[in-house]
Amino acid sequence: MLDPAGAIVPTRCACCGRAASLSRAERRRDDAKTLIVPYCGACHDHASAAQTRVLALSLAGLLCAIGTAAALPLLWDWVTAPVYLLSVLFAAALPAAVGPLLRTGPGAHPHAPGRAAWWTRGGGLTCTNRAWATELAHANRAPIEPCYVRERLWSPWMLSATVMGVVAAPFWLSYQRAELRVLNLTESRLVLSADGHPLAVIEPSSAESPAAGVDVRIPAGRRTLEVRTQDGRMVQRTSAFVQAGRQHLYAPASPTFCFWLETTDYARQAASQVEPLVDEDRFWLLPTDLDTWFAPNPPAASPGVRSTGGVLVALRQGRCADAPVSSRLPSLSPKRE
Numbered sequence: 001m002l003d004p005a006g007a008i009v010p011t012r013c014a015c016c017g018r019a020a021s022l023s024r025a026e027r028r029r030d031d032a033k034t035l036i037v038p039y040c041g042a043c044h045d046h047a048s049a050a051q052t053r054v055l056a057l058s059l060a061g062l063l064c065a066i067g068t069a070a071a072l073p074l075l076w077d078w079v080t081a082p083v084y085l086l087s088v089l090f091a092a093a094l095p096a097a098v099g100p101l102l103r104t105g106p107g108a109h110p111h112a113p114g115r116a117a118w119w120t121r122g123g124g125l126t127c128t129n130r131a132w133a134t135e136l137a138h139a140n141r142a143p144i145e146p147c148y149v150r151e152r153l154w155s156p157w158m159l160s161a162t163v164m165g166v167v168a169a170p171f172w173l174s175y176q177r178a179e180l181r182v183l184n185l186t187e188s189r190l191v192l193s194a195d196g197h198p199l200a201v202i203e204p205s206s207a208e209s210p211a212a213g214v215d216v217r218i219p220a221g222r223r224t225l226e227v228r229t230q231d232g233r234m235v236q237r238t239s240a241f242v243q244a245g246r247q248h249l250y251a252p253a254s255p256t257f258c259f260w261l262e263t264t265d266y267a268r269q270a271a272s273q274v275e276p277l278v279d280e281d282r283f284w285l286l287p288t289d290l291d292t293w294f295a296p297n298p299p300a301a302s303p304g305v306r307s308t309g310g311v312l313v314a315l316r317q318g319r320c321a322d323a324p325v326s327s328r329l330p331s332l333s334p335k336r337e
C-alpha cells in the first residue's frame with residue numbers, strides 16, 4: 001500500500017497530465033497522513049468545486065427551507081400543518097435532489113468530474129488518470145489495480161437543511177397562529193368560524209372558571225369572526241386584528257358581563273390595581289405578562305408568589321353588577337346581532 005509520508009509524486013497534473021502549477025492535500029482518514037496531489041489551474045478548479053458544490057447545495061436547501069417556511073403562512077393564511085410541513089420539506093430537499101443531476105466538472109475526457117485522486121475507505125488511493133497512477137505506483141513500488149469507481153459528489157450535509165427546516169417550521173407556524181380563548185356567555189351552544197373556516201363549538205359557561213371557554217389557534221392578520229347558534233342564526237360578526245405570538249380573548253354577545261385585569265403588587269402589601277377591558281366588539285389583545293385566567297391572584301403568602309418578581313396579572317370576569325367599580329363599562333350597548 002502507498003505510504004503518503006515521503007512518497008514520490010509525479011509532477012504532472014493528476015487529472016489531465018499537463019504541467020502542474022497548483023496542488024491539493026488529500027488526507028487519508030485511517031492514519032491522517034496527507035498526500036500532495038499536483039493539478040494544473042483548470043483541473044484544480046474542478047477538483048475544488050466538488051466541495052464548494054456540497055456547501056452551495058446545502059446553503060441553497062437552507063435558504064429554500066427558510067423562505068418557504070417564512071412566506072407560506074403569510075401568503076396562505078389557512079394553510080394546514082401537514083401541507084405546510086410537506087411544502088417546507090419539499091423546498092428544503094429540492095436543491096439536494098436536483099444538484100446531482102446537474103452537469104459536474106468539465107465533462108470531457110480525460111477530466112474527472114471532481115478530484116483526480118482521493119483516498120478510499122480501505123486506505124488505497126483512487127486515481128482517474130491511468131498514466132499518472134502507474135507512474136506514482138512505480139516510483140513508490142506500490143501495487144496498482146484497475147477498478148471502476150466514481151467520486152461521491154454529494155454529502156449527508158446536504159440534508160442538514162432539510163432536517164433544520166422541518167424541525168424549525170412547526171415553531172414558526174405556531175407563532176403565526178395566535179392563541180384565542182373564546183367564551184360563550186349566552187344561553188345556547190355557539191359555533192365559531194373565522195373567514196368561513198369552522199373553528200369550534202363552544203358550550204355556554206357563565207361562572208368565572210380557569211377552564212371556561214375554548215382555546216383555538218387562528219392565523220395572524222385581519223380576520224372576520226362569526227358566531228352562530230347551532231341552527232345557523234347569526235349571533236355576532238366581528239372584524240378583528242389578530243397579532244402573531246399573542247393571546248386574545250373573544251366573548252361575543254356578552255353585554256352584561258365585564259372583564260378586567262387585576263394587577264397585584266406583592267412588594268406593596270399585595271396592593272391590587274384593576275383595569276377594565278373595554279371593547280365594543282368584545283375582542284381583546286391580552287397583555288404578554290398575563291399569569292392567571294379567570295381566577296383571582298393568589299394570596300401574598302402562597303409559595304409561588306416570591307418567584308414571580310412580585311407582580312402578578314390576572315384576567316377576571318364577572319357580571320357587571322358584581323364587578324369592581326372601576327371595571328364597569330361607561331356605556332353597555334347591546335351587541336350588534
Ligand SMILES: [Zn+2]
Pocket residue numbers: 013014015016017018039040041042043044
Ligand atoms: Zn490538468
Ligand SMILES: [Zn+2]
Pocket residue numbers: 015016042043046110111112
Ligand atoms: Zn481535469
